[in-house]
Amino acid sequence: MKLDIPAKSDNGKVQNLIISKIRDLVNYKNLEPGDKLPSERVLAERFGVSRRNVREAIEKLEFYELLKSIPQSGTFVANIGQVALNGMINDILRLKKHDFNSLVETRVLLELKTTELAAKRRTAEDLELIEEALNSYKVKKLNGENALEEDLLFHLAIARASGNSTMNALMLQITPKIVSVFENNRVCDEDEFVLELQRHEAIFEAIKNKNVAKAIESMQLHFEKLIEFCNNFEENLND
Amino acid sequence: MKLDIPAKSDNGKVQNLIISKIRDLVNYKNLEPGDKLPSERVLAERFGVSRRNVREAIEKLEFYELLKSIPQSGTFVANIGQVALNGMINDILRLKKHDFNSLVETRVLLELKTTELAAKRRTAEDLELIEEALNSYKVKKLNGENALEEDLLFHLAIARASGNSTMNALMLQITPKIVSVFENNRVCDEDEFVLELQRHEAIFEAIKNKNVAKAIESMQLHFEKLIEFCNNFEENLND
DNA sequence: TCAGTAAAACTGGTGAACCAATTTTGCTAA
DNA sequence: TTAGCAAAATTGGTTCACCAGTTTTACTGA
Numbered sequence: 325m326k327l328d329i330p331a332k333s334d335n336g337k338v339q340n341l342i343i344s345k346i347r348d349l350v351n352y353k354n355l356e357p358g359d360k361l362p363s364e365r366v367l368a369e370r371f372g373v374s375r376r377n378v379r380e381a382i383e384k385l386e387f388y389e390l391l392k393s394i395p396q397s398g399t400f401v402a403n404i405g406q407v408a409l410n411g412m413i414n415d416i417l418r419l420k421k422h423d424f425n426s427l428v429e430t431r432v433l434l435e436l437k438t439t440e441l442a443a444k445r446r447t448a449e450d451l452e453l454i455e456e457a458l459n460s461y462k463v464k465k466l467n468g469e470n471a472l473e474e475d476l477l478f479h480l481a482i483a484r485a486s487g488n489s490t491m492n493a494l495m496l497q498i499t500p501k502i503v504s505v506f507e508n509n510r511v512c513d514e515d516e517f518v519l520e521l522q523r524h525e526a527i528f529e530a531i532k533n534k535n536v537a538k539a540i541e542s543m544q545l546h547f548e549k550l551i552e553f554c555n556n557f558e559e560n561l562n563d
Numbered sequence: 564m565k566l567d568i569p570a571k572s573d574n575g576k577v578q579n580l581i582i583s584k585i586r587d588l589v590n591y592k593n594l595e596p597g598d599k600l601p602s603e604r605v606l607a608e609r610f611g612v613s614r615r616n617v618r619e620a621i622e623k624l625e626f627y628e629l630l631k632s633i634p635q636s637g638t639f640v641a642n643i644g645q646v647a648l649n650g651m652i653n654d655i656l657r658l659k660k661h662d663f664n665s666l667v668e669t670r671v672l673l674e675l676k677t678t679e680l681a682a683k684r685r686t687a688e689d690l691e692l693i694e695e696a697l698n699s700y701k702v703k704k705l706n707g708e709n710a711l712e713e714d715l716l717f718h719l720a721i722a723r724a725s726g727n728s729t730m731n732a733l734m735l736q737i738t739p740k741i742v743s744v745f746e747n748n749r750v751c752d753e754d755e756f757v758l759e760l761q762r763h764e765a766i767f768e769a770i771k772n773k774n775v776a777k778a779i780e781s782m783q784l785h786f787e788k789l790i791e792f793c794n795n796f797e798e799n800l801n802d
Numbered sequence: 803t804c805a806g807t808a809a810a811a812c813t814g815g816t817g818a819a820c821c822a823a824t825t826t827t828g829c830t831a832a
Numbered sequence: 833t834t835a836g837c838a839a840a841a842t843t844g845g846t847t848c849a850c851c852a853g854t855t856t857t858a859c860t861g862a
Binding site: 363364365379382393394395396397398399 | 842843844845
Binding site for chain 1: 626627628629641642643644646647650651654655657658659660661662664665666668669672673676696699711712713715716719723727728729730731732733735736737738739740742743
């Protein structure tokens with residue numbers, strides 16, 4: 325079953341077109357924070373698109389907190405000025421698909437921080453959950469099975485323990501995108517699997533002992549292999 | 564016009580309920596990567612909810628790349644195993660609203676990195692755009708006006724110049740959430756506005772000269788005021 | 803028995819009609 | 833002239849039926 329089909333054809337295109345038209349409207353009408361946009365029906369007719377497309381465009385801008393829809397009332401410009409709104413919409417329209425290097429670079433950055441914060445702030449309950457995840461990982465590894473998923477959950481447990489809801493959320497966004505690449509390019513670490521195990525345990529111990537420096541150091545060691553893999557991966561890309 | 568009304572009432576609740584039911588279904592049916600979920604209509608009937616709610620739940624899981632909908636074919640489990648999928652869905656359901664401290668902490672982390680990367684990688688075009696943003700900021704400031712929005716765009720221009728599409732995207736997600744707090748608690752820096760201006764210029768100069776260390780240092784200085792403000796903000800919260 | 807194929811059933815996506823709540827309008831009465 | 837208020841219009845949200853492909857089914861003919 326192929327899952328990498330683009331799908332949704334040009335839906336993204338028409339949605340972005342509507343977003344840019346909403347931007348133009350905000351500029352033309354000089355809409356400020358709290359001002360009301362025309363109704364979805366009016367926008368749909370004015371832009372010559374279906375109301376559903378308008379709704380989807382608005383929902384996307386709501387995700388970035390640039391607009392706010394209120395049930396039986398209307399859609400409003402959020403608490404952000406015209407200049408910033410303009411610039412942000414342009415940035416959003418310019419956004420391109422995450423490339424693998426960016427993803428890994430971001431993951432390393434985020435995870436070194438969540439590890440540091442987890443070592444500082446973890447509660448007893450956090451620690452229990454991390455240990456659980458570590459044990460699942462160990463069991464799989466010792467059986468000689470692929471423990472990629474358990475590894476992922478171990479890292480997410482640390483992110484949770486960081487006490488930073490934003491980083492936790494961002495980790496959830498980017499990790500699955502990375503995992504799927506790994507699934508496709510199965511990393512074989514049969515020989516050095518003991519080493520990997522030790523590194524996981526070192527991270528856990530450091531967090532347990534609230535040893536911040538040691539936690540960061542251990543996570544850094546753990547990432548070295550990942551970064552090495554990525555460099556090889558980069559070289560193998562021919563497109 | 565009040566914009567902080569919860570709205571959508573319990574829509575989030577029913578959506579999360581459906582997500583948890585999809586999780587249970589995947590477990591019960593032992594669905595693996597590439598396996599097909601029942602159709603939206605079937606799920607809607609089985610869960611006793613409308614098809615739209617099912618679609619929204621699926622769309623949310625698609626955002627995290629846990630599911631993949633293919634137009635006239637079906638919805639499939641993405642390239643991730645049952646164990647990871649289970650853990651990730653639980654984490655997603657557990658996600659809570661971003662608190663202000665987490666947002667700022669994350670912004671500082673991300674932006675120190677984008678600044679570093681921008682100093683390393685910025686192209687001539689990137690530099691031009693950053694300078695443009697800086698100039699807009701200067702004009703506003705020198706007129707004694709509030710330049711919060713221009714400041715935001717300056718930082719986003721740096722994020723763009725980092726050459727890291729993921730960090731750029733994440734910055735777009737979190738900055739507006741921070742800005743709205745600042746709009747509400749207007750920071751007055753009338754007296755030290757010259758200092759602020761100098762810091763912005765220092766950041767720009769460092770990126771221009773590809774002086775990585777200086778860029779990071781300048782951005783750190785710039786953040787000191789932000790962090791100070793946040794600490795005060797924290798103290799002023801009484802709820 | 804089985805390959806070939808055409809039709810029927812099913813799929814996610816889409817547009818029109820409907821809903822409940824809000825907002826505006828315009829009449830009434832003081 | 834204006835405050836009060838009810839009816840009508842308008843709003844975002846929701847439901848339902850339909851669309852254009854895909855997938856399965858079932859029949860045909862060798």
